[in-house]
Structures are given as structure tokens and as C-alpha cells.
């Protein structure tokens with residue numbers, strides 16, 4: 001892995017991913033909205049920034065050219081197929097064989113085997129309904145984006161984040177295939193470590209065609225699991 005693209009580089013997750021990628025010595029191309037370019041000023045001279053909407057196919061085509069890996073932040077913002085348009089552009093334009101890593105939340109299910117708590121289902125439904133009402137959030141489009149990724153024959157991984165918090169790194173999160181598995185019970189991950197998992201996934205072949213649901217490695221449920229296994 002030498003050159004990678006980060007789609008959605010200016011966001012909180014994106015900026016952490018840029019730092020992890022630079023720490024690994026990767027050449028980084030970042031895509032973000034024109035108005036957000038200044039959020040990447042701390043990386044000036046160390047990364048190439050391509051301004052534009054992430055669902056603009058020409059922008060993505062240019063950004064992913066020659067990249068061995070693409071990290072894509074799938075956001076549910078807007079009601080103009082922003083998420084699915086972004087995913088489709090990456091799927092269509094990344095070079096064959098490139099590692100493609102996408103971010104989303106636990107609410108995405110790949111095989112319908114995830115088990116959600118009653119309260120989290122209520123929150124997701126209310127968030128989706130309210131979001132559509134004010135035309136700011138379209139969770140269904142993020143679902144559609146992931147459906148397209150799951151159906152593609154590219155070398156994809158969809159990383160499903162738990163609830164997030166800020167703070168110093170605790171290390172690489174642990175993961176499981178299904179929400180509801182005991183190891184995930186704590187439902188919290190440091191955002192910096194979510195980003196670490198995304199970047200590490202680029203070079204982890206075991207994660208190809210997986211949709212890992214992640215949780216912080218120092219959380220009670222992750223630690224309890226470690227105790228059981230040792």
C-alpha cells in the first residue's frame with residue numbers, strides 16, 4: 001500500500017484517518033467539500049486535497065486514480081443520494097484490486113442477523129424520521145450505499161461503528177460479525193480508534209468482504225471477552 005485516497009477527509013473521522021495514514025508513510029489524497037478545505041490546513045504540504053462533492057463522479061475519478069486503497073466516510077447527510085452516489089462513484093472508479101474501506105454505523109446490517117436493543121431501534125427510527133422531515137438526514141440512503149457495496153465484487157470492507165466518543169487512543173478496536181454479540185455490549189469506541197481500524201483494514205486481508213461491528217478494546221465488554229478466552 002503506498003498511495004491512498006480518503007473520501008470525506010475533512011470530517012472528524014476523516015482527519016484522524018489522514019493522521020494514521022501519514023504515520024504509516026502513505027501518500028494521501030483527500031476529498032472534501034470546497035468550503036471545508038481549510039479544516040485540513042494542519043496537513044498542508046503533506047497531502048493532496050481535491051475539493052468537491054464526494055458524490056461527484058468526476059471528482060472521485062480524479063481523486064482515486066493510482067490509489068491502492070480508498071477510505072470512504074459514508075455520511076447520511078442530505079437527501080440527494082449523497083451516500084449512495086459517493087459509494088457508487090468509488091466502486092466504479094477505484095482501480096481493480098484496490099482495497100475499499102467504508103464507514104457506517106451499527107444500524108447497517110449485512111445479513112439481517114444483527115440483534116438490536118429496543119432503545120437503539122427507537123433512536124434510529126426517530127433520528128431517521130426527524131432527519132427526513134427537516135431534509136437533513138437520509139439514513140435509508142446510507143443503507144442503499146451499503147447494499148451496493150455488499151453486492152459489488154470489489155475488495156471491500158464495511159466498518160460499522162458503535163457510539164463514538166473523543167479521547168486518546170486506546171488501541172485497535174475489537175470486532176464481531178453481529179451487533180448483539182456479547183463482546184460488543186459496551187457500545188462505545190474512541191473516534192481516533194475507529195479511524196485506526198479503518199486504516200489498518202487496508203492491509204488486513206481477513207477483513208475483505210466482512211462488515212465488522214467494532215467496539216473499543218478497553219471497554220468492559222471487550223475486556224470481559226478477553227478474560228474468557230485466556
Ligand SMILES: NC(=O)c1ccc[n+]([C@@H]2O[C@H](COP(=O)([O-])OP(=O)(O)OC[C@H]3O[C@@H](n4cnc5c(N)ncnc54)[C@H](OP(=O)(O)O)[C@@H]3O)[C@@H](O)[C@H]2O)c1
Pocket residue numbers: 008009010011012013014032033035036039073074075076077078082103104105106160161162163164191
Ligand atoms: N457520530 C456517531 O455517533 C457515529 C456512530 C457510529 C458510526 N458513525 C459513522 O462514522 C462516520 C463518521 O461520522 P461522524 O459522526 O464521526 O462525522 P464526521 O467524521 O465529522 O464526518 C462528517 C462528514 O459529513 C460531511 N458532511 C457534513 N454535513 C454535510 C452535508 N450537508 N453534505 C455533505 N456532507 C456533509 C462532513 O464534511 P465537511 O467536513 O465538508 O463538513 C464530513 O466529511 C460515518 O460513516 C458515520 O455513519 C458515526
